[in-house]
Amino acid sequence: MRKPIIAGNWKMFKTVSEATAFFADVKGKAEVDGVEAVICAPYTTLPALVEAAKGTTIAIGAQNLHFEDNGAFTGEISGVMLKDLGVKYVIIGHSERRAYFAESDEIVNKKVHAAFKHGLTPIVCVGEKLEEREAEQTKDVCKVQTEAAFQGISAAQAVEVVIAYEPIWAIGTGKSSTSADAEDVIAYIRSVVAGLYDAATAEAVRIQYGGSVKPNNVAEYLGQPNIDGALVGGASLEAASFIELARGAK
Numbered sequence: 001m002r003k004p005i006i007a008g009n010w011k012m013f014k015t016v017s018e019a020t021a022f023f024a025d026v027k028g029k030a031e032v033d034g035v036e037a038v039i040c041a042p043y044t045t046l047p048a049l050v051e052a053a054k055g056t057t058i059a060i061g062a063q064n065l066h067f068e069d070n071g072a073f074t075g076e077i078s079g080v081m082l083k084d085l086g087v088k089y090v091i092i093g094h095s096e097r098r099a100y101f102a103e104s105d106e107i108v109n110k111k112v113h114a115a116f117k118h119g120l121t122p123i124v125c126v127g128e129k130l131e132e133r134e135a136e137q138t139k140d141v142c143k144v145q146t147e148a149a150f151q152g153i154s155a156a157q158a159v160e161v162v163i164a165y166e167p168i169w170a171i172g173t174g175k176s177s178t179s180a181d182a183e184d185v186i187a188y189i190r191s192v193v194a195g196l197y198d199a200a201t202a203e204a205v206r207i208q209y210g211g212s213v214k215p216n217n218v219a220e221y222l223g224q225p226n227i228d229g230a231l232v233g234g235a236s237l238e239a240a241s242f243i244e245l246a247r248g249a250k
């Protein structure tokens with residue numbers, strides 16, 4: 001059985017005081033039996049959130065990492081540093097990073113390796129642009145991105161990876177994929193993982209849908225057989241909404 005995972009992606013929102021106030025509001029309430037709740041927050045808020053999350057079932061994640069452990073990479077944060085803080089998850093290859101920070105499939109793969117090197121669990125984002133969808137290339141794009149991300153990753157590591165299928169045209173736009181379309185693509189991504197490893201590995205990997213998920217549609221996505229959770233941007237920023245998302249995933 002794959003445990004549903006609701007991960008909030010706060011992007012570049014919230015100061016330390018806003019983050020700790022949010023956590024105080026969701027503590028207990030977003031802790032739902034049988035659901036894993038994760039908050040992927042800005043670097044500056046991570047120490048306070050990791051501290052606040054002690055003794056709770058809510059996991060804390062970063063939104064990026066550099067693939068090197070240390071070096072002359074001004075402004076970057078490495079897996080060593082995140083592990084040192086007590087962070088559990090790290091989002092890798094979010095479409096905003098691919099688009100605005102030129103993250104290639106090769107860089108994404110290096111980051112997945114770096115995450116495992118330091119005991120962090122990667123949430124690897126894949127998904128097509130609108131023009132790719134219109135050209136019926138959705139599955140091809142997801143296949144290429146998934147295969148690249150998993151290159152050199154062992155089956156034992158692969159089962160730990162969380163994949164987030166995020167059609168780019170649905171992120172932050174209020175336009176979401178239908179649950180049937182998301183299920184179709186996610187089932188396909190699972191078959192790609194089976195092709196890379198085997199059926200048992202593919203069955204174990206958790207695959208989220210992301211793209212304008214809200215409290216009122218989360219259950220519909222999670223009701224699909226291959227959708228194991230959601231990666232949520234906008235609707236994860238309000239405590240009440242995050243609580244509803246976690247509850248809706250049950």
Ligand code: PEP
Pocket residue numbers: 009011166170171172173174210211212213231232233234235
């Ligand atoms: C995201 O940031 O990964 C995302 C899916 O954002 P939103 O939920 O706002 O579409």
